[in-house]
Amino acid sequence: MPFVNTTYKLDGETDEEYAKVFPDLIVGCAKISLELGSKVLKLPFPGTAEACREISKLCDGVPWAVLSAGVDHETFIGQVETAMECGASGVIAGRALWKDCISLDGDVQRTRLEEIASKRLREIQDVLDASAQAA
Template sequence: MTTLTTAERRGMQAISTPGGNILIVAADQRNGMKAAIADAPGGSNAITKDKLAEVKADLVRHLANHAPGILLDPEVALPKIVDDGVLSRDTALVVGLDASGFETQDGLKFTRFVDGVTARTVRELGGDVAKMLWYVRPDQQTEDSRVADEIRALVSECESAGVLLIVELLTYQLDGESDEQYRSVFPQLVADSAALAVACGAKVLKLQYPGSAEAAAAVTAAAHGVPWAVLSAGVDHETFIGQVRTAMANGARGAMAGRSLWKDSLSISPTTRQELLTTRALPRLRELIEAVDGS
């Protein structure tokens, strides 16, 4: 099992519930959050960067400040949300390092880093923990692949900077691969992605729900003691709660939820937004905390 440094251990504590499990509200989305705002009643497709920053600030103010941690991006949200005093001192800040979108090479997807943001600047932005997303196809990529080299390099950089890194992995459908083919290999891809990242030194994983209790247990075995949290991937709240309970019962160590919490609470109107975040999204967060801690 990979050992955490003292600084990394403090970061892990900061993003954990009283029960010792990971619980983070994900709000680093940019295009996805714009789409959620546009879909809301009275929404608009003309969402400026400043308007998106206002929405993210309200999401922190009325929802994420009630969670152990919040994941934010340095392209829109940071450092303004910290500098303006919106973020509670009791809520840990996870800084997302991945830029929006991806590039392709030989039919495979690769994420990009936000320009100028490194493990060192995570601290400068007020962050406690870093997060980086990689697209992975472990049936096509091995420990000597580009993605593996990138994971190793960032894990080492973050450890040297005293910053815990959450490694987020997303599998995806290849060109020419049928829906049925992808569904059949998906659980194994999630487990093999975890194994690949752990082999590259990952210390905390953010993973897709692999589909079943048996598959979640296989992911836990593949992670070799490295804690993993399940991501919501845009499913509805009720579905995600069920996934979290199953994953936790089979070795997962927490959850990172974004759209399942707030996708229908981001009105253009600040007043309506506050009401929906408080009366709709916040009860969901409390239910999620209960699911994670098993109470």
């Protein structure tokens, strides 16, 4: 059964208030999804290593992947490292790979994808490989 949980900042909620509750929101989404029978989870980075560990414990063998959720690549690499160290199964990297590569000029875009996005993908793969070797 597909189930998508999304979390957004409430109207009137400050960035600080939202950041404080975000880990619990993502853990709660994972819990609801698992209770509804999800067989794999794709979640934004829940904000802390503790929240990652809690999700892994809740999953009890159900794989979960951390989404790039539009953060910059350097931030995403750190999130991937933390999530993998805390039990994530993998990543789903979209905008963190290619958002800086979009161009109206096809040649520029191709060059950026080859030089920027492919390098970023290799960096993510290095983190995943290191995690697999540590396991």
